[in-house]
Amino acid sequence: MSKVKNVCIVDDDELFQFVMRQHFERLDLVERVHKFTDGEQALNHIKSHLENPEELPDLILLDVNMPYMDGWQFMTEYARLSIPAGKHIRIYILTSSTHESDLQKAREFPSLSGYLVKPIGKNMIRELLVGAEQH
Amino acid sequence: MKIDHANNWWPAIADAIEEGYFVIDEHDKIVAYNQPALQILHLSPAILNDPACWHSQGMQALAAIASQKEAFSGKEILLEREDDTYTWLRVNGKPIITSLVKGYCITFTEIAYQEDKSGTYTPNITAEELKNLLAEVNRKNIILHATSIDLQQKIKQLREFNSIIAHNLRGPATALMGSTELLQDVREDADRDALLYHMKTSATAILSTLNDLQEMIDLQVSRHSGVVECDLETMVRQVWNLLRPQVVEKNAHLSLNLSVCTINYVKVYLENILFNLIHNAITYTRQGVDPEITVSSWQEDERVVLMVQDNGIGIDLKLHQDQLFRYKQKFHRGYESKGISLFKIRNQVRTLGGDIEVRSEAGIGSSFYVYFNNRVYTLQQDE
Numbered sequence: 353m354s355k356v357k358n359v360c361i362v363d364d365d366e367l368f369q370f371v372m373r374q375h376f377e378r379l380d381l382v383e384r385v386h387k388f389t390d391g392e393q394a395l396n397h398i399k400s401h402l403e404n405p406e407e408l409p410d411l412i413l414l415d416v417n418m419p420y421m422d423g424w425q426f427m428t429e430y431a432r433l434s435i436p437a438g439k440h441i442r443i444y445i446l447t448s449s450t451h452e453s454d455l456q457k458a459r460e461f462p463s464l465s466g467y468l469v470k471p472i473g474k475n476m477i478r479e480l481l482v483g484a485e486q487h
Numbered sequence: 488m489k490i491d492h493a494n495n496w497w498p499a500i501a502d503a504i505e506e507g508y509f510v511i512d513e514h515d516k517i518v519a520y521n522q523p524a525l526q527i528l529h530l531s532p533a534i535l536n537d538p539a540c541w542h543s544q545g546m547q548a549l550a551a552i553a554s555q556k557e558a559f560s561g562k563e564i565l566l567e568r569e570d571d572t573y574t575w576l577r578v579n580g581k582p583i584i585t586s587l588v589k590g591y592c593i594t595f596t597e598i599a600y601q602e603d604k605s606g607t608y609t610p611n612i613t614a615e616e617l618k619n620l621l622a623e624v625n626r627k628n629i630i631l632h633a634t635s636i637d638l639q640q641k642i643k644q645l646r647e648f649n650s651i652i653a654h655n656l657r658g659p660a661t662a663l664m665g666s667t668e669l670l671q672d673v674r675e676d677a678d679r680d681a682l683l684y685h686m687k688t689s690a691t692a693i694l695s696t697l698n699d700l701q702e703m704i705d706l707q708v709s710r711h712s713g714v715v716e717c718d719l720e721t722m723v724r725q726v727w728n729l730l731r732p733q734v735v736e737k738n739a740h741l742s743l744n745l746s747v748c749t750i751n752y753v754k755v756y757l758e759n760i761l762f763n764l765i766h767n768a769i770t771y772t773r774q775g776v777d778p779e780i781t782v783s784s785w786q787e788d789e790r791v792v793l794m795v796q797d798n799g800i801g802i803d804l805k806l807h808q809d810q811l812f813r814y815k816q817k818f819h820r821g822y823e824s825k826g827i828s829l830f831k832i833r834n835q836v837r838t839l840g841g842d843i844e845v846r847s848e849a850g851i852g853s854s855f856y857v858y859f860n861n862r863v864y865t866l867q868q869d870e
Contacts, residue, residue, distance in 0.1 A: 367662040367685035371669050374682075378672060417654035419817035419826065425806065448657035451649070470661035473668060 356410050356481050360386045362394040362426070363415035363446070368470070372413070375474055381481040390418045391426030398433065405439040411480070416447040416454060423447070427461045444468055444480065508594040510583065511553060515541060518590065527576070527597055529568045545569035552578055553593050563598065571614040633840065636860075640837045644707075647834075648700065651814045655696045659689035699814070699827065706838050716749045717757050719793070723782050726761045733769050739778035746785040750793070750859055756835045761795075763828040764855050768797035771819055773850070790841070791859040798852040804845070811845060832857075 359382050361372050369387050376382045386409065388394040394412070401407040416423035423445060435441060442465040445458050450469055458467045468476070501508070507524030509517050517535050525532060534540050541550040548566045552559075560579040567573055578595040666686055673679050720743060727734065727741055734741075750757060765780060772778045781796040802811065802818055810816040812833040817826040833843050840860035847853035 365658055365662050365689070367659065367666060367682075367689045370681060370685050371662065371665045374669055374673065374678065417658065419815075420820065421806075422810070447654075448661045449650075449653035450657075451653055454653075470658070471665040473665070 355381055355383050357383045358386065358407065358409045358411075359384070359481075360388060360394055360397070360409040360412045362388045362391060362412060362418070362423070364389045364418045365415065368415075372472075372477070375477050376481075379474075379478055379481065381478070391421030391423060391429075395421065395426055395429050398430070402433065402436065405436040408435070408439055409441055412441060412443040413446045413480075414443055416445060416449060424457060424461075427464070431461070431463060442483070446470060446472060506594045506596045508592060509549070509553075510590055510592045512588070512590045515554075524595075527574070527595065528566070529570050529572065534569075543569060548576075549578070549593060549595070552580060553591060555580075556582055556591050558582060567614070573614070573617055633860075637840060640840070640842075641707075644703070644834065644837060647814070648703070651696065651700060655815060656693060659692045663689050663693075696815075699831075702831075703834055706835060713753050713755075714751055715754055717752050717754055718749055719745050719782075719784055720748065722758060722761055723765070726758070726765050729762065730766060730769055737769060737772055737778050739769050739772075739780060742779070742781045744781060744783040746783070747791050748784075750784070750791055752839070752859065756839070760793075760832050760835065760857060763832055764795040764857075767828065767855075768795055768799060768853070770822060770824075771797075771799045771801075771853075773798070773800050787858075789860070793857040793859065794854055795857075796852065796854040801849045801851050801853050802845070802847045803849045804847055812843065 359376065361369055363369055363372075366389075369389075373385050373387070376385050386397065388397065391414075394414075398408060414423045414426060421429070427443075430443070443463060444465055445467045447454060447467070448470045455467060458464055468480075472480075501521040502523065504521070505523060507527045508519075508521055509524055510519035512518050516538065517540070520535060524530075528545050530545060534543065537543075540546055541553075545566070545568045548564050552562060552564070558581045562578045562580075564576050564578060565573060566576050575598045576595045577598045578593060580591065580593045583590045583592050663686060666682060666689075670682065673682055723741070723743060733739070761782075765782070768780045769778055776798060779798045781794070783794045783796070785792055800819065804811070807816075807818050811818075812829045813826075814830045815826045816830075817824050829843075836843050836857055836859075842858045842860075844856045844858070845853060846856070
């Protein structure tokens with residue numbers, strides 16, 4: 353099975369970041385994991401690699417509630433970027449919120465691949481990585 | 488049997504019915520009436536001979552209806568009589584047009600009156616009583632309005648609770664949950680130590696959020712205790728002294744423009760509001776620009792407004808308006824902030840029936856407006 357090249361975890365929760373990274377390493381399905389603790393950092397990372405599609409993330413796991421730039425603001429800014437044709441970036445919202453209003457908000461962004469409510473178990477992570485999980 | 492249409496019976500019948508009536512001609516002159524009309528309105532027959540009688544206190548309300556000369560029925564009016572008593576009347580009106588006369592008939596009965604055993608009417612309400620009742624209604628309306636604002640605030644606060652639970656409690660809790668699954672797989676000591684360290688951080692975050700939530704709820708429960716008259720200038724100067732090290736370090740200047748000198752409030756809350764707003768103003772400053780901080784107060788309708796204005800880095804409200812007062816939200820990198828102070832201020836202010844707003848422009852400065860609702864005391868009295 354081929355590995356996912358670049359995965360970005362955008363979440364200010366250090367424990368979540370650590371747990372996800374550990375799972376990734378154990379599953380051995382990811383080449384590189386990039387850690388960002390707010391939306392702005394992640395956005396800057398993407399902007400600086402727009403010329404180099406190989407380095408752009410293939411999968412982004414995005415928290416909603418973050419300082420400086422939250423998940424929704426990130427999505428708004430992301431929609432304005434011109435991602436190189438042929439590059440497919442899957443973005444999943446990963447949130448602890450079960451509120452209908454958040455789910456509703458997610459529907460405003462067609463570029464989202466899915467909305468997942470934490471906690472995320474090992475099996476869910478595997479599905480995310482092999483791309484079988486479609487919401 | 489021959490029915491007597493002549494006038495022989497008519498005066499007796501007119502006085503025997505319960506309704507009072509007046510008939511007026513084209514010139515608004517009263518041309519007929521019955522005894523019940525006089526009884527209901529507490530009038531003497533003499534007054535009806537006066538052409539100006541329609542303008543008397545006891546007749547005005549009827550005159551107003553009659554002047555339209557239209558047919559209507561069942562209109563209810565409150566009538567103030569000549570002797571300062573009040574009564575509710577149900578009134579009908581009808582134009583009378585025959586080949587002989589052209590006029591207007593107005594009939595009325597009392598719809599609420601007290602009748603004692605001897606059959607005499609007693610006025611159902613005096614002017615004084617009505618005045619008191621109106622004052623009471625007015626007072627209740629104010630309380631109702633204040634209560635409705637208070638409820639709206641409470642709903643907002645509950646939504647905020649809900650959001651804090653969804654993000655700030657469920658967040659670290661789900662991370663802890665996720666780490667339990669991982670724990671059994673982690674063998675290396677360094678990884679285990681790191682995992683435990685992060686788990687402890689999450690548990691601490693949950694506890695601190697729970698403490699803040701408890702503080703919010705405590706505030707709701709004990710919110711009316713200890714409202715005193717607070718002298719603004721004294722309090723601002725105290726806060727400024729507390730911040731002396733930063734004031735000196737940044738060469739900050741303070742101006743006061745206090746049209747309202749005192750605010751009735753819980754002293755520690757007002758201190759807390761002033762401290763946090765001034766502290767923010769002196770923290771988020773622009774490099775190379777001496778901080779100029781102005782504290783103003785003024786009366787605006789029924790509210791007292793307190794403004795804390797600075798010439799600091801400002802906030803991009805287009806980006807952050809929604810989150811500015813939210814729990815644990817941060818906007819500026821490189822500053823020590825937990826993102827709690829504005830949240831707590833708004834919660835305190837709203838709990839006591841006020842509100843807080845901000846106007847700001849990135850790179851120019853910010854103005855925070857705190858609205859103190861001085862009507863909160865009526866709520867207290869009624870609860």
